[in-house]
Amino acid sequence: MTAQGEHATSTTAADVPRRNWAGNVRYAARAFHRPTSVDELRRLVAGSNRIRAVGSGHSFNRFGDTDGDLVTLAGLPPVVDLDRERGQVTVSGAMRYGDLARHLHTQGYALANLASLPHISVAGAVATATHGSGQTHGNLASAVAGLELVTADGDLLRVDRDADAFAGMVVGLGALGLITRVTLDVVPTFELRQYVRLDLDREALDEALGSAYSVSVFTDFRSPRLREVWRKQVADQPLPPADWLGTTAADAPRHPVLGMPVENCTPQLGEPGPWHERLPHFKFGFTPSSGDELQSEYHVPRAAAADALAALDDVAHLIAPVLLVSELRTVAADELWLSPNHQRDSFVLHFTWVDDTAAVLPVVAQVEERLAPFAPRPHWGKVFVTDPAELAARYPRYADFAALLRHLDPTGTFRTELLDRYFPR
Known part of the structure; x- marks a missing residue:
């Protein structure tokens, strides 16, 4: 998806998307990066005043756009760690659901639900509460049991369901850190x-x-x-x-x-x-x-x-x-x-x-x-024009998320113009 005639700012960034999947958003980033290790990613975040991660690009608005650094995590070493005793799997945030699903099925396991397309990344889908369908099935984020993310100062933070504010971090819009690993609940294959x-x-x-x-x-x-x-x-x-x-x-x-x-x-x-x-x-x-x-x-x-x-x-x-x-x-x-x-x-x-x-x-x-x-x-992750005040009134914990955002990213490292509109500093 790299646009013709454009060049990455480093030798590892040649295949970082310059546009979203639909082509209606052209990313405004000053530089594009594809780190190959978590340590490299941590240094990149610590040294940037504005940075965002791009997943599969299957978003139709500018929540994920930035005028700073844009990074894909697809170059990080792949992880698929199945814990049969706990009924969970820990995977790379950039992994696509289609790849994960095939692996789980060969091991006799499944996810309770999937979205209508398997091309999306795990971290991106979770961060935007992407979903499938079914009256008894929650969205994909509801299967998350743990997260690993690089925070604004370059530290590596691991949280699970027992952590304070975990329910506020899962659907995080990419605003709380760059998600490197996700732990998901699994069920027997069917x-x-x-x-x-x-x-x-x-x-x-x-x-x-x-x-x-x-x-x-x-x-x-x-x-x-x-x-x-x-x-x-x-x-x-x-x-x-x-x-x-x-x-x-x-x-x-x-x-x-x-x-x-x-x-x-x-x-x-x-x-x-x-x-x-x-x-x-x-x-x-x-x-x-x-x-x-x-x-x-x-x-x-x-x-x-x-x-x-x-x-x-x-x-x-x-x-x-x-x-x-x-x-x-x-x-x-x-x-x-x-x-x-x-x-x-x-x-x-x-x-x-x-x-x-x-x-x-x-x-x-x-x-x-x-x-x-x-x-x-x-x-x-879709196109909408809802007034920020109206949207805030529809979420009982909206103000709590805004406070969590200010706490975990006080300098606005992961901020975007659209985030500032809906979650003012």
């Missing part, structure tokens, strides 16, 4: 089947969302009916009946974005397979989603699902022309301070927009206005 059902009535949405291990519903806001339901069920559970909730079974594989190649998607049609080849929508070796896109996402209380969706009916005519697809999911509550699922089970409305910022931002504002009665919490 198999799933994936079925796609077509044309769901909105009145059946709640039942559909709770019908399987992981469920995603896709719509385009061009019709009051919901286009597709992707059900990922445990392999030995009974098959859905032919007339399940009035839908029909897809007779061929589907891609969430119409017109995109179905070969990019994980196997459907009920073919059983390992968890890591069914929970994501997209295969590890293929380009996820459409590539040329923007994304927004809002978490509202689970009980408000039908009302929140209905609240967007008045602006459906604005949404549809700039929308590639919308995905509806559920996520279980957790206690992490900046998690959009903090202390409430959530219904999630995700929007994959066309790659046109000028056209999309006014529609995003309209979506946020209609969802405001439900206190929506935006995904930290």
Whole structure:
């Protein structure tokens, strides 16, 4: 992803991304780095007045941008340390979930859930509370049992669930330090089947969302009916009946974005397979989603699902022309301070927009206005325009995180312009 004609400031930084995955953010860093050891990273942090880490770049805003030093941790020695007795695995922060999942499966273990694409890094996904779906499953950060990070003074800090303010550090937006290792809870490996059902009535949405291990519903806001339901069920559970909730079974594989190649998607049609080849929508070796896109996402209380969706009916005519697809999911509550699922089970409305910022931002504002009665919490890595004061009011521990940020980074080493907007010094 290095832009043509640009050169790194050191011989180890040639493949540090200069843009995010979608291409809508061009990083403003003065220098790019790829350290090959934790000690080198510590020296780099200690000697910088402004530094940020870039993971897979699958973020659509400037929380991760900096005018200082940008560093990838992908050059650090890989770590996968499985602790069978504790039921945990410690991995490099830069490791991608797809790589980790394959290794765990060969050892007889699994993660309880995965996001829709396995290409994202563990540290980046955790720091932004990225998630999969399932009424009983928390977001990916809820599986974190420990962290190792380089703090603003270059020290190496290790914390676990017993540490003070641990719940404030997990979803840390990259603002508390550079995460070098993450310890995650694991479970025994398992198999799933994936079925796609077509044309769901909105009145059946709640039942559909709770019908399987992981469920995603896709719509385009061009019709009051919901286009597709992707059900990922445990392999030995009974098959859905032919007339399940009035839908029909897809007779061929589907891609969430119409017109995109179905070969990019994980196997459907009920073919059983390992968890890591069914929970994501997209295969590890293929380009996820459409590539040329923007994304927004809002978490509202689970009980408000039908009302929140209905609240967007008045602006459906604005949404549809700039929308590639919308995905509806559920996520279980957790206690992490900046998690959009903090202390409430959530219904999630995700929007994959066309790659046109000028056209999309006014529609995003309209979506946020209609969802405001439900206190929506935006995904930290997506496009949103929420007023900082409004956002702060939606998180009971927002002020506590701001205090933790000032304590761990008093000089603003990990600060960015967008962080300063939402967490003023």
